Amino acid sequence: MYPPTSAAAPPSRPFYRPELDVLRAVAIVLVLISHWFPATNAVADWGGVGVTAFFVLSGFLITAILRRAAAPVAGNKRGSIVYSFFARRILRLLPAYYCALLLAWALKLPYMREAWQWFVLHGANIFLFRQQQWGEGMGHFWSLAVEEQFYLFWPAVVLLLPRRWLGPGLALLGLAGPLIRWWLLERTATSFSLILTPACLDLFAIGAGLSLVLERRRLPTRFWVGMLLASGGLYMWLSASAWATGFALLGPSCLALAAAASIALALTTKAAPAQWLLRQPALVGLGRLSYGLYLYHLYVPVILHRLLHHVGRLIAHGHYYQAVLAWETTVAAGAVMGLLLLAVAWLSWRFVERPFLSLQRLFPYEHAPGLSRE
DSSP states (O other), X not given: OOOOOOTTSOTTOTTOOHHXXXXXXXXXXXXXXXXXXXXXXXXXXXXXXXXXXXHHHHHHHHHHHHHHHHTTOOGGGHHHHHHHHHHHHHHHHHHHHHHHHHHHHHTTOHHHHHOHHHHHTTOHHHHHHHHTSOXXXXXXXXXXXXXXXXXXXXXXXXXXSOHHHHHHHHHHHHHHHHHHHHHHHHHHOSGGGGGSGGGGHHHHHHHHHHHHXXXXXXXXXXXXXXXXXXXXXXXXXXXXXXXXXXXXXXHHHHHHHHHHHXXXXXXXOOOHHHHHHTTOHHXXXXXXXXXHHHHHTTHHHHHHHHHHHHHHHHGGGGTTHHHHHHGGGSHHHHHHHHHHHHHHHHHHIIIIIHHHHGGGGGSOOTTSTTOOOO
């Protein structure tokens, strides 16, 4: 079973765990490092690590929430669970998402102006796959599209598949992940196929499988540490090797297993220093803002670049243009962007996300009140 909720957690949200917000904070910081300072990706694909962690977390939480809500009911009563699930997902995700799209329109980002339908209808990953280019400030919407597409069918998997078949089904999907990616790469001959939802299904399945494992048994800490070290080590070996195909096929699965082990360790650790770190208010708060941070994080470099472009042209009639533009790659520029992004994400949380989240009370899971506002 899941470890008991800490006394600090709100009583109306017994499934809420601050440790997961800390993991979100780590994941979003890795994404920012990767996208704002691409040179750091020579060590590892930090953005891939962060996005994979978000996918595994989604698979873990959504599966756990649906199973807890469905446990006392059967048959057509599960339709009310699906209704509540989608209503709560809409309130959690779409208001901030469409605010971000409006800002993209205001910034005149080319993809938003030319192909807004794909982003409005959550098909950004398909559009970017067709374009074979990330585009200015809009490339990160592929992962948001994958998440939304996952939410469309996953309730049916969890609620309709017989409970005794769910575990084996998730295991098969996890094992099939590399084969799915191999088939997509063979059929399309482009790595952009890896941003299509089928290429990511094993990542969600591994998170979902973790929810079943933690529900049914308590494995020792050394098991999760070993899993983290083994999967993380294999990922680093694949990353450093010349076997590019193996990295594309197996790398995501290794990252997902490492992320799952990290989640398990965060939720089950008894070590006092780890528990203290995993409940630090600053990290928990950063994780709470992670959705807004992710939505807007690629807009900030665009704004800074455009500002420096104009400033560089004005100073001494452009004689220092290149020097001015070079500043955007510095640590100081990263700090400025970080502060600006934090401000925007807080505004999004305070005036968009939180007000709509409060409306989730209108759509409770009838047989499992108080489930997390995830």
